[in-house]
Amino acid sequence: MKKRNRFIGYFVLLMLIAAFSACGSTSKQTTPGEYVDDSVITTKVKSLLAEDDFLKSFQIGVETRKGIVQLSGFVNSKQAVDKAGQIARSVKGVTSVKNDLIVK
Numbered sequence: 522m523k524k525r526n527r528f529i530g531y532f533v534l535l536m537l538i539a540a541f542s543a544c545g546s547t548s549k550q551t552t553p554g555e556y557v558d559d560s561v562i563t564t565k566v567k568s569l570l571a572e573d574d575f576l577k578s579f580q581i582g583v584e585t586r587k588g589i590v591q592l593s594g595f596v597n598s599k600q601a602v603d604k605a606g607q608i609a610r611s612v613k614g615v616t617s618v619k620n621d622l623i624v625k
Contacts, residue, residue, distance in 0.1 A: 559585040565612045588616035
């Protein structure tokens with residue numbers, strides 16, 4: 522009887538360890554440091570877009586995740602699309618730009 526209780530106790534302990542290790546951070550989750558870095562990149566890109574005389578009149582959305590910047594919104598020309606992409610790429614920490622701007 523004691524062997525059986527001991528076996529059950531070890532089994533339960535093993536299951537708890539497995540359950541807690543499954544809840545650990547994975548590479549798909551964003552760490553607080555990555556979130557702050559992405560926020561800084563987003564702020565810099567938005568600031569540079571607002572400072573640019575050619576682009577400041579457009580509502581361009583900027584989102585960043587793991588260094589990948591996504592631009593969204595409507596602009597009047599292909600030149601504006603290209604210029605916004607160049608500005609986003611110029612920011613330190615940007616790994617790539619997904620330019621979803623649409624020419625109306």
